[in-house]
Amino acid sequence: MQSKRARILVACNAQFQKVWQPSHRRGTTINNYDVIVIGAGHNGLVCACYLAKAGLKVRVLERRAVVGGAAVTEEFHPGFRNSVAAYTVSLLQARVIKELRLAEHGLRIVERPFGNFLPLNERDSLKIGGDLSATQAEVAKFSKRDAQQLPAYYAMVEQVATVLRDLVLRSPPNVGGGVGDIWSALQLMSEVRQLDMEGRRNLLNLFTKSAGDLLDHWFESDGIKACFGFDAVVGNYASPYHPGTAYVLLHHNFGEVNGKRGVWGHAIGGMGAISNAMASEARHLGVEISCNAEVSKLEVTNGRMSTVVLQDGTELHARSIAANVNPKLLYQRLIDQRHLSEEFITRMQAYKCGSASFRMNVALSELPKFTCLPTAGPHHAAGIILAPSLKYMERAYADAREHGIAQQPIVEMMISSTLDDTLAPAGRHVASLFCQHFDPNIDWSMRKAEAIARIFDVIESHAPGFKASVIAHTALSPADLECEFGLIGGDIFHGALTLDQLYAARPLLGYANYRGPIKGLYLCGSGAHPGGGVTGAPGYNCAREVLRDRRMRMK
Numbered sequence: 001m002q003s004k005r006a007r008i009l010v011a012c013n014a015q016f017q018k019v020w021q022p023s024h025r026r027g028t029t030i031n032n033y034d035v036i037v038i039g040a041g042h043n044g045l046v047c048a049c050y051l052a053k054a055g056l057k058v059r060v061l062e063r064r065a066v067v068g069g070a071a072v073t074e075e076f077h078p079g080f081r082n083s084v085a086a087y088t089v090s091l092l093q094a095r096v097i098k099e100l101r102l103a104e105h106g107l108r109i110v111e112r113p114f115g116n117f118l119p120l121n122e123r124d125s126l127k128i129g130g131d132l133s134a135t136q137a138e139v140a141k142f143s144k145r146d147a148q149q150l151p152a153y154y155a156m157v158e159q160v161a162t163v164l165r166d167l168v169l170r171s172p173p174n175v176g177g178g179v180g181d182i183w184s185a186l187q188l189m190s191e192v193r194q195l196d197m198e199g200r201r202n203l204l205n206l207f208t209k210s211a212g213d214l215l216d217h218w219f220e221s222d223g224i225k226a227c228f229g230f231d232a233v234v235g236n237y238a239s240p241y242h243p244g245t246a247y248v249l250l251h252h253n254f255g256e257v258n259g260k261r262g263v264w265g266h267a268i269g270g271m272g273a274i275s276n277a278m279a280s281e282a283r284h285l286g287v288e289i290s291c292n293a294e295v296s297k298l299e300v301t302n303g304r305m306s307t308v309v310l311q312d313g314t315e316l317h318a319r320s321i322a323a324n325v326n327p328k329l330l331y332q333r334l335i336d337q338r339h340l341s342e343e344f345i346t347r348m349q350a351y352k353c354g355s356a357s358f359r360m361n362v363a364l365s366e367l368p369k370f371t372c373l374p375t376a377g378p379h380h381a382a383g384i385i386l387a388p389s390l391k392y393m394e395r396a397y398a399d400a401r402e403h404g405i406a407q408q409p410i411v412e413m414m415i416s417s418t419l420d421d422t423l424a425p426a427g428r429h430v431a432s433l434f435c436q437h438f439d440p441n442i443d444w445s446m447r448k449a450e451a452i453a454r455i456f457d458v459i460e461s462h463a464p465g466f467k468a469s470v471i472a473h474t475a476l477s478p479a480d481l482e483c484e485f486g487l488i489g490g491d492i493f494h495g496a497l498t499l500d501q502l503y504a505a506r507p508l509l510g511y512a513n514y515r516g517p518i519k520g521l522y523l524c525g526s527g528a529h530p531g532g533g534v535t536g537a538p539g540y541n542c543a544r545e546v547l548r549d550r551r552m553r554m555k
Contacts, residue, residue: 033059033318035546036308038295038334039486039525041069044324045278046539047524047546049100051322052285054547059316060287061308063294063486066272067279069324070485070492071534073272077472079425080363083271085476085485085492086534087359087414087432088383090255090264092274093169096536105277108268110419111257113378115264116227119462120388125372126223127379129263142221153218158261160203161254163191168254168530168537171545172504174513206250207499212241212390214249222389229390233410233436235492235532237356239397240390244498251497251531264383266419274534298521300339305520320520320546324539326488327495327507327527328353335518344517347508352496354440354489356400357478358409358451360433363471367415367429368463381418386411386458393436400437405451410436411458428471433459440478440489448477493532494525503529514542515549522546 035051037044040062048058066072070085089109097103115129127138132151140147192200205214211232215225231252232238232245239245257265267273279289298321299307308316323330331340331348340348367380387393387410396406417429424430435455452475459466478490487494495501504512507527514522524542526532 033057033316034550035059035320035322036061036316036318037322037324037524038308039063039069039324040067040275040279040289040291041324041525042071042275042278042534042536043525043539043542044069044322045275045282046096046100046536047322047324047543048287048289048539049278049282049285050540050543051546052282052287054543056547056550058282058287059318060282060289061293061295061310061316062289062291064484065291067289067291068272068275070481070487071271071275073270076361076474077363080361080428080430080472081270081423082361082416082430082432084361085359085481085487086271087416087434088264089267089271089274089534090252090257090262091533091535092255093536093540094256094259095169096540100278100281102274102277102281105280106269107273107277109257109265110268111260111263111265112383112419113381115382116230116385117373117379117382118223118227118385118388119370119372120223122371124223125370125379126227127382128224128227129382139221139224142223143219146219146221146224149218150224154262156202157206157250157253159195159199160206160250161262163195163203164250164254164530166191167503168535169540171514171541172506172512172529174511174515175504175509206246208243209246210239210241210243211245211249212239212394214246215240215390222391226387226389226392227385229393230385230387230410230412233393233397234412234434235355235357235436236497237354237397237400237437237440239394241394247499247502248497251533255533255535266414266416268420269422270416270420271534295334297336298334300336300518303519305516305518320522320549322522322524322542322546323516324525325486325494325527326353326491326525327351327523328488329486330516330523330527339518341517344508351507352498352501353491353494354496355478355481355487355491355493356397356437356440357481357490357492358433358435358438358455359476359481360435360452360455360473362431362433362473363424364415364429364431365469365471366427367418368413368459368466368469370463372462380415384413384415386413386462396437400439404439404442405447405454406437407454408458409438409451409455411455413459438478440482440491444477444479448475451475451477491532494527495531497531502531506531514538514545 034056037048037060075081118126136147229240232249257263294311296311399406412434414432417424481487481490528538
């Protein structure tokens with residue numbers, strides 16, 4: 001009898017076969033590429049662009065019919081379009097935006113009016129972000145002490161986030177590496193030494209503590225702790241009181257929009273606008289992009305990665321291969337295990353994946369009318385968090401662990417049509433729902449409808465009439481995210497952001513410098529430093545390392 005995991009993989013493989021359409025003559029061989037990039041997600045496109053800027057001949061292979069990976073926009077109901085998986089912008093590196101001329105290729109990012117709106121009960125709500133004094137006034141409704149604490153809390157997070165920003169576009173020191181890695185380690189020590197002792201203690205807290213413990217120390221009211229704590233569990237199968245969740249909170253705070261730090265925004269046209277702009281620049285630089293080109297395996301010749309074999313038997317040869325895929329997918333499905341050491345195989349089997357995330361898009365006839373704030377307003381354009389306390393989040397995690405699905409899920413709603421009228425007909429709206437916690441390992445063919453019902457129940461409890469306003473919806477369970485986008489276990493980060501899978505340990509100690517255990521093989525996706533989110537950083541860093549190995553420089 002097949003295990004649940006086996007049934008998921010069978011379904012996944014069947015879906016892969018269904019979407020694949022031949023674009024090459026069966027059995028042909030092509031030899032003339034410097035680098036082949038596997039996966040046209042945003043990191044793969046960034047990597048390809050920088051390699052092409054340095055004069056290399058690059059080809060990108062994408063299994064799906066469109067570029068972008070999880071950063072795509074698609075019509076899901078006549079007249080209604082929305083981002084399919086990734087849905088909001090902040091972490092995309094300003095350097096990548098500028099150097100790849102994304103604005104010139106049509107990318108425009110607009111800011112939310114303020115960061116988050118939290119309905120707390122039938123009467124009360126909380127608006128966070130934007131002007132500090134306005135945020136303090138909101139928080140003071142529940143705790144004057146918390147309002148006074150806000151500036152110091154923001155300064156603490158920003159001080160440590162600044163260190164993180166300085167490391168994002170650098171390769172981590174590789175444990176067991178050479179002189180260059182020693183130099184990288186010294187640079188890291190220099191960054192940390194710039195912090196005073198209080199700053200170093202804060203850094204230690206943010207990398208090791210639970211978000212719950214951190215926030216309980218700073219604040220006393222539930223609302224503000226829930227707002228900040230949401231960042232600790234989004235895409236993270238954990239209670240906010242699990243050690244290490246404070247780092248996930250920090251990870252979501254090193255971004256910027258239009259030069260403003262800590263701000264979140266929306267790409268006009270959806271997240272696909274980012275990927276399309278990158279693909280336009282890649283093609284301008286001479287990159288060859290092939291969609292409907294599923295990779296079936298990678299082959300090694302004389303100890304070096306040399307050949308990509310497509311599903312139709314076409315063989316593509318290159319001096320180097322950069323993989324923009326989850327490390328588990330790369331090393332467990334695409335590479336013959338005899339080319340990997342037993343210890344490496346064992347470690348990769350233990351590599352943790354699984355976000356417990358459920359992603360929905362809904363087409364709406366009208367804006368939700370929240371009981372606590374029923375009139376239309378800027379709160380509809382903020383990130384709407386339906387999880388009023390850390391205890392609520394902890395209970396959602398415990399439910400998922402025990403029952404597979406949270407009885408009352410954590411829901412973030414982003415009504416993107418309030419910022420972007422290209423996504424829905426006039427007077428109608430589209431909303432992204434990003435929800436926690438849903439065990440990746442349950443049988444999702446049997447329980448998907450149950451999850452959707454519980455998500456809608458949560459929204460309905462805060463905004464009566466929501467269900468009646470739903471024109472259409474789509475839903476992606478953790479199993480769907482794996483099948484559709486190759487996100488193993490539905491993991492949006494290509495691997496959990498835990499201390500044992502960060503920085504010099506991402507994906508494994510000894511392989512943190514974007515190079516794999518086989519010569520000529522590189523990792524350019526979010527399974528490499530600095531991890532998940534639409535950042536472009538792994539692709540940028542990987543391209544630099546490929547060029548360094550070829551003794552070339554980025555232009």
